[in-house]
Amino acid sequence: MPLLLPAGAGAGAGAGAGADGSGARYVLVASLDKARHLSTMLRAVHFRDVATCVATANGLKAGIFQEFVVQEESVTFRINLTILLDCLTIFGTSSLPGTSTALRMCYCGYGYPLTLFLEEGGVVTVCKINTQEPEETLDFDFCSTNVVNKIILQSEGLREAFAELDMTSDVLQITMSPEKPYFRLSTFGNAGSAHLDYLKESDLMEVFQCNQTQTNRYKISLLKPSTKALALSCKVSIRTDTRGFLSLQYMIRNEDGQICFVEYYCCPDEDVAETEL
Amino acid sequence: MKCVVIGGNVKVLGKAVHALSRIGDELYVEPTENGLSLRAVNSSRSAYACFLFAPLFFQLYEAGGPDAHGELFRCKVLMKTFLAIFRSLPSLEKTVSKCLISLNPRASRLVVQLHYKYGVTKTHNLSFQECELLQAIFDKQLCTSTLCASARVLVDAVVHFPVTLAEVTLGVGPSGKVSLRNYVDEETEPSKTMVTELCLSEDEFQDVRVPQETQVTFCLKEFRGLLSFAESSNLPLSIHFDTPGRPAVFSLEDPLLEVHLVLATLADSNASSQAQTANGACHKCAADEDFAVDDLESYMIAMETTTVPLPVLWVSADTVAGQSSPYSQPRGAGRGQ
Numbered sequence: 362m363p364l365l366l367p368a369g370a371g372a373g374a375g376a377g378a379g380a381d382g383s384g385a386r387y388v389l390v391a392s393l394d395k396a397r398h399l400s401t402m403l404r405a406v407h408f409r410d411v412a413t414c415v416a417t418a419n420g421l422k423a424g425i426f427q428e429f430v431v432q433e434e435s436v437t438f439r440i441n442l443t444i445l446l447d448c449l450t451i452f453g454t455s456s457l458p459g460t461s462t463a464l465r466m467c468y469c470g471y472g473y474p475l476t477l478f479l480e481e482g483g484v485v486t487v488c489k490i491n492t493q494e495p496e497e498t499l500d501f502d503f504c505s506t507n508v509v510n511k512i513i514l515q516s517e518g519l520r521e522a523f524a525e526l527d528m529t530s531d532v533l534q535i536t537m538s539p540e541k542p543y544f545r546l547s548t549f550g551n552a553g554s555a556h557l558d559y560l561k562e563s564d565l566m567e568v569f570q571c572n573q574t575q576t577n578r579y580k581i582s583l584l585k586p587s588t589k590a591l592a593l594s595c596k597v598s599i600r601t602d603t604r605g606f607l608s609l610q611y612m613i614r615n616e617d618g619q620i621c622f623v624e625y626y627c628c629p630d631e632d633v634a635e636t637e638l
Numbered sequence: 639m640k641c642v643v644i645g646g647n648v649k650v651l652g653k654a655v656h657a658l659s660r661i662g663d664e665l666y667v668e669p670t671e672n673g674l675s676l677r678a679v680n681s682s683r684s685a686y687a688c689f690l691f692a693p694l695f696f697q698l699y700e701a702g703g704p705d706a707h708g709e710l711f712r713c714k715v716l717m718k719t720f721l722a723i724f725r726s727l728p729s730l731e732k733t734v735s736k737c738l739i740s741l742n743p744r745a746s747r748l749v750v751q752l753h754y755k756y757g758v759t760k761t762h763n764l765s766f767q768e769c770e771l772l773q774a775i776f777d778k779q780l781c782t783s784t785l786c787a788s789a790r791v792l793v794d795a796v797v798h799f800p801v802t803l804a805e806v807t808l809g810v811g812p813s814g815k816v817s818l819r820n821y822v823d824e825e826t827e828p829s830k831t832m833v834t835e836l837c838l839s840e841d842e843f844q845d846v847r848v849p850q851e852t853q854v855t856f857c858l859k860e861f862r863g864l865l866s867f868a869e870s871s872n873l874p875l876s877i878h879f880d881t882p883g884r885p886a887v888f889s890l891e892d893p894l895l896e897v898h899l900v901l902a903t904l905a906d907s908n909a910s911s912q913a914q915t916a917n918g919a920c921h922k923c924a925a926d927e928d929f930a931v932d933d934l935e936s937y938m939i940a941m942e943t944t945t946v947p948l949p950v951l952w953v954s955a956d957t958v959a960g961q962s963s964p965y966s967q968p969r970g971a972g973r974g975q
Contacts, residue, residue: 518758521726521729522758522760525725525726527722552716553719553747553762554762556760557758557761558758558759558760562757563756564757565756565757
């Protein structure tokens with residue numbers, strides 16, 4: 362497949378963005394007519410200043426882009442997420458009806474900055490953000506064949522629970538079982554323990570597939586950042602595998618009805634003490 | 639002890655905990671034959687509140703059996719933790735259908751369990767400390783003056799004072815005019831202060847029995863906490879007071895719930911040094927102390943910390959309002975609780 366020519370010079374030009382006349386060749390081009398969709402999703406994972414972007418033909422974001430072309434098998438770079446978010450929302454974060462920011466995101470490859478073309482109401486802004494060496498991405502090696510227990514819950518059932526988690530507790534203990542208590546979140550704080558129990562027959566429970574009783578503890582500081590994604594999502598899938606690794610998948614539906622997913626993985630806490638009843 | 643609260647009463651319980659949290663850092667939980675009592679006192683012993691929920695308030699109420707000394711088990715917990723359970727009142731109202739509280743002396747935890755809709759249950763196992771009985775000594779019948787009004791009237795009055803205001807002076811003048819004024823320290827420069835005074839006429843009150851002009855100064859913060867509870871309960875609030883320096887008692891009563899807030903009042907102006915003790919060191923009453931000795935001069939409310947009945951603190955009313963007056967009939971049904 363030939364290298365993609367810059368916008369305006371070839372087929373598949375993105376919506377609304379100004380043409381870049383420099384003749385640069387892009388390995389990645391992604392266009393979106395509502396930048397807000399992307400900024401909302403990125404906010405859901407914004408708990409560190411940098412993020413590693415990995416774009417492949419099956420990129421997670423492929424579903425929401427009007428145009429998504431990747432030249433190489435996979436394109437990876439590290440970028441400051443705070444700056445990326447600021448650029449995406451450069452026209453402001455409030456959403457007036459009828460206005461939206463169009464986005465065209467282009468990347469020439471290793472060593473080049475990520476270029477963002479943003480347009481709203483006839484005004485075009487070009488942002489170039491320096492990219493950094495990609496760091497090793499943690500591969501949790503979480504594959505569906507090793508999943509022992511799986512639950513899909515409506516997010517509204519978990520939102521308040523997570524907001525009210527006892528932060529004096531170091532860990533969040535998750536118990537999933539085919540028998541009572543079915544699904545339990547526990548904290549062990551300064552003043553005592555607290556247990557939040559969900560019945561498997563609960564209206565909030567969409568899928569309940571628990572084969573084995575598993576109790577795992579996770580550092581609460583690692584899970585707290587996922588509350589941003591929880592707040593935006595309508596459903597969450599909670600899975601644990603044979604090693605006790607936790608996978609949280611949040612389904613986010615944007616205002617145009619498009620579905621995106623944000624995934625969190627967390628490994629269990631090493632020092633496991635006796636479960637306090 | 640085991641009790642179950644259902645429906646709208648869960649929110650009432652939550653509001654009571656919020657009001658108590660304005661008083662002290664520890665919540666005293668005491669089941670009695672007459673119901674469950676929740677109490678709090680502040681560190682300087684100048685404010686005490688007690689909420690007594692009658693057995694009928696609960697769907698189920700079991701006080702539990704007495705121990706070897708014939709006493710029912712009682713404990714105290716950190717107010718912060720208990721309040722966190724009831725923190726969000728709107729969500730209590732919308733999503734909680736049942737609240738179960740159980741205290742088993744043999745276990746080491748106070749269990750509070752909330753049942754939410756959609757089959758979700760949250761169970762809190764709180765650590766507690768055993769404690770002595772917390773009981774303020776006061777007798778409403780010995781207070782010479784009484785005012786009774788709907789909470790609404792008083793809420794509308796105190797809203798005019800800044801949130802940071804520490805003390806307020808309640809005064810009753812001739813012809814039953816009731817005034818509320820922010821208390822200004824004598825040491826403050828008059829040119830640098832703003833005085834706000836609000837006057838309410840007698841007919842805004844359901845009852846005014848004040849034998850002579852009098853005014854008392856007490857802490858507004860704790861009073862606001864009670865007002866907020868009173869407003870939501872729609873019960874009339876009674877204020878019983880006496881001469882400056884003697885505690886003022888604020889109460890709400892209905893068949894299911896009795897609430898008393900006792901606030902120390904500022905002693906007379908010629909004892910300005912006593913005003914300094916307002917937030918002074920805690921006055922701990924040892925078990926065997928004889929209270930009748932010198933506490934008349936103290937800014938603190940006498941606290942009884944044992945179960946041995948002790949004489950009522952202050953000398954009877956005949957030294958105060960000796961003259962007879964159409965207003966000085968003793969109030970019925972006051973209880974020295």
